[in-house]
Amino acid sequence: MVLGTYKEAIAARSTEKKIQDVSQDGGIVSSLFIHALEEKIIEGAVVAGNSDEKWKPEPVVAMTPEEIIEAAGTKYTMSPNVFAIKEAARQCGVEKLGTVATPCQVLGIRKMQTYPFSTRFISDKLKLVLGIFCMENFPIASLDTFADAKLDSSLGKTNKMDIGKGKFWIETDDGTKGVPLKETHGYEQAGCNICTDYVAEYADISTGSVGAPDGWSAVLLRTDDGDSLFKSAVDEGLIETKPITEVKPGLELLEKLAKGKKDKAKEEINNRVSLGLAVPNIY
Ligand SMILES: Cc1cc2nc3c(=O)[nH]c(=O)nc-3n(C[C@H](O)[C@H](O)[C@H](O)COP(=O)(O)OP(=O)(O)OC[C@H]3O[C@@H](n4cnc5c(N)ncnc54)[C@H](O)[C@@H]3O)c2cc1C
Ligand code: SF4
Numbered sequence: 001m002v003l004g005t006y007k008e009a010i011a012a013r014s015t016e017k018k019i020q021d022v023s024q025d026g027g028i029v030s031s032l033f034i035h036a037l038e039e040k041i042i043e044g045a046v047v048a049g050n051s052d053e054k055w056k057p058e059p060v061v062a063m064t065p066e067e068i069i070e071a072a073g074t075k076y077t078m079s080p081n082v083f084a085i086k087e088a089a090r091q092c093g094v095e096k097l098g099t100v101a102t103p104c105q106v107l108g109i110r111k112m113q114t115y116p117f118s119t120r121f122i123s124d125k126l127k128l129v130l131g132i133f134c135m136e137n138f139p140i141a142s143l144d145t146f147a148d149a150k151l152d153s154s155l156g157k158t159n160k161m162d163i164g165k166g167k168f169w170i171e172t173d174d175g176t177k178g179v180p181l182k183e184t185h186g187y188e189q190a191g192c193n194i195c196t197d198y199v200a201e202y203a204d205i206s207t208g209s210v211g212a213p214d215g216w217s218a219v220l221l222r223t224d225d226g227d228s229l230f231k232s233a234v235d236e237g238l239i240e241t242k243p244i245t246e247v248k249p250g251l252e253l254l255e256k257l258a259k260g261k262k263d264k265a266k267e268e269i270n271n272r273v274s275l276g277l278a279v280p281n282i283y
Helices: 028-038 065-070 081-090 103-114 140-150 181-187 190-194 224-235 251-274
Strands: 008-014 044-050 057-062 097-101 126-132 160-164 167-172 175-180 205-208 217-221 239-243
Touching (some): 008 028, 028 044, 028 065, 028 126, 028 205, 028 224, 044 065, 044 081, 057 065, 081 097, 081 103, 097 103, 126 224, 140 167, 140 181, 190 251, 205 224, 217 224, 224 239
Parallel strands (some): 044 097, 126 205
Antiparallel strands (some): 008 217, 044 057, 160 167, 167 175, 205 217
């Protein structure tokens, strides 16, 4: 299955204005973490917080709804959230942890849980893994180049970044400008070119914008824990849903992009093999 194993696919968004105002898409990640905190399913969540450098994320352990909301929105560069999980478990003494992670990070987490060599004290504490869809990621210097050299603006002035409709967008007080993705491909992290997972296939719940209308999210409920958390947030009125079959562009687009990513990565893996380079063993 090109989207991995899931129980249900749904279009959804937060019903809360304070989350809608700051979230990247439907605010599903922030809503679910806040609900999980309130239900005591987790005591804290590792999220991509803000650092001294605008748009360069710093993983933080959010212990309150306010801290979850402060870290909402997408930073299109690496946030080493997996590293912070260790710190949260070891130094902050958090017993029940959640985290948000890109597909590659989710894979790392599941490997750590499957083979917990010297990490059992960490992996046992992870109760909720929310995966976000991810086609590519950029070093912070690349984001600077898009804003400055390509869009005649700056990261300092940027209020929001987004990828959609074939462009990388930055939103400032002066308006929204986009650079075509064919001009940004060369700036991606090299590892992203051999990444086969678009939809965080091993998360409890995966979510992203693709497949859902603007302001909404596509959500894939994968595990029993993920399914019951999401449904209890819906029952509490924190999240509203629509059948994915009734929204445009729908699951077909998500499947098409997920398959495209796998095919392109496999081609690049074969290229690298033919050059004698080391590649991940994905087959
Ligand atoms: C590099 C990257 C590429 C992406 N590409 C796509 C794509 O191609 N298609 C698609 O549909 N969606 C993509 N997404 C996901 C999308 O941008 C949203 O993050 C997702 O829809 C969740 O939105 P939300 O409104 O539910 O989350 P919100 O409620 O806004 O919360 C977002 C959460 O993600 C965390 N976060 C922010 N940046 C990062 C990061 N770099 N690494 C880990 N956690 C982070 C925040 O701290 C916050 O907890 C991408 C995300 C990233 C980080
Ligand atoms: S494209 Fe793959 S390797 Fe790159 S950040 Fe996204 S999930 Fe990780």
